[in-house]
Amino acid sequence: METLIVKEKDGLVIVEGVKDFDLTHIFECGQCFRWNRESDGGYTGVAHGKVIHIKQDNERVILENTTIDDFNNLWYDYFDLDRDYGIIKKTISNNDEIMQEAVKFGSGIRLLNQDEWEILISFIISQNRSIPIIKQNIEFLSKQYGKYIGSFRGNDYYDFPAAETLAAKSCEYIKSCKVGYRAPYIQKVAQTIANDKFIFELKNRSITEAADYLLGLFGVGPKVAHCIMLFSMKKYESFPIDVWVQRVMKELYGLENAKQINEFAKEKFGEYGGFAQQYLFYYARSHNIGKTKSGDRV
DNA sequence: TACCAGGAAATCG
DNA sequence: CGATTTCATGGT
Numbered sequence A: 001m002e003t004l005i006v007k008e009k010d011g012l013v014i015v016e017g018v019k020d021f022d023l024t025h026i027f028e029c030g031q032c033f034r035w036n037r038e039s040d041g042g043y044t045g046v047a048h049g050k051v052i053h054i055k056q057d058n059e060r061v062i063l064e065n066t067t068i069d070d071f072n073n074l075w076y077d078y079f080d081l082d083r084d085y086g087i088i089k090k091t092i093s094n095n096d097e098i099m100q101e102a103v104k105f106g107s108g109i110r111l112l113n114q115d116e117w118e119i120l121i122s123f124i125i126s127q128n129r130s131i132p133i134i135k136q137n138i139e140f141l142s143k144q145y146g147k148y149i150g151s152f153r154g155n156d157y158y159d160f161p162a163a164e165t166l167a168a169k170s171c172e173y174i175k176s177c178k179v180g181y182r183a184p185y186i187q188k189v190a191q192t193i194a195n196d197k198f199i200f201e202l203k204n205r206s207i208t209e210a211a212d213y214l215l216g217l218f219g220v221g222p223k224v225a226h227c228i229m230l231f232s233m234k235k236y237e238s239f240p241i242d243v244w245v246q247r248v249m250k251e252l253y254g255l256e257n258a259k260q261i262n263e264f265a266k267e268k269f270g271e272y273g274g275f276a277q278q279y280l281f282y283y284a285r286s287h288n289i290g291k292t293k294s295g296d297r298v
Numbered sequence B: 001t002a003c004c005a006g007g008a009a010a011t012c013g
Numbered sequence C: 001c002g003a004t005t006t007c008a009t010g011g012t
Helices: A023-028 A068-078 A085-092 A097-105 A116-126 A131-145 A163-167 A171-175 A180-195 A197-204 A207-215 A222-232 A243-253 A258-268 A270-287
Strands: A005-009 A012-016 A035-037 A043-047 A050-057 A060-064 A148-152 A155-158
Touching: A005 A068, A012 A068, A023 A035, A023 A043, A023 A050, A043 A155, A050 A068, A050 A148, A085 A097, A085 A270, A097 A270, A116 A131, A116 A180, A116 A197, A116 A222, A131 A163, A163 A180, A171 A180, A197 A207, A207 A222, A222 A270, A243 A258, A243 A270, A258 A270
Parallel strands: none
Antiparallel strands: A005 A012, A012 A060, A035 A043, A043 A050, A050 A060, A148 A155
């Protein structure tokens, strides 16, 4: 992104000139599970083994409990600040009133660049579950098996557990985090990743090769594979199809099945499919598109 | 109480 | 091979 001004003041990192950026859109659009809104309107979260607090006042973003070095080396990429979302939004919503509305609603979404391993397990857990429960499960896992990071504003924070740690636990222990029938998926995948760090290479491979590898993991199907590639590997043509995307594509575009949806997304959104999907998901879930009669849309 | 949740594996026909 | 059933758990 052009013309970002970064400075440090009173222990805070202040970034000015941040466009197409809204914390609520970013953290509530379903891409991440470890960020929580605080009473001051900002969010506290764990990523990169660190806990930070972030708050926003229009185009000014304020980070607490971090440094300029970490901003430059970690958070700048994590928040995808090097990307011009104006171009993306304009391109995907060209001649498409539906997308225009979805983009307007989630105008400040940025696709976070998250850890492959954490996203893998998070979205294995996500299957057939609601987002609040997914967040709760991941908190259980982190508190039980994650490394203690430290205390911030009176709360203790734990990193997402390492693959080696989970690989060494039995299914029964993993199940104590209330992940249900997904426990054996987690346990087996943890062993795979602990022995074979290949997942961290996929970012540099083709989307086909990445998908092939991910689909070979126990408990990973098409939807979860696409979420992993989109949220942790910068494979932005990925187009995860979940219940909400199915609903919104049927309700607003008249598409009946996954095959039709994939062809439409590839044809219409191309390299920006993942961004389009995320605007649509956030819009659909926030407005209950497909769950209520179509006249209820805001 | 029955049904649903950012689905995928197992099983069926 | 595509279509259906099953799988834990918590919220509504």
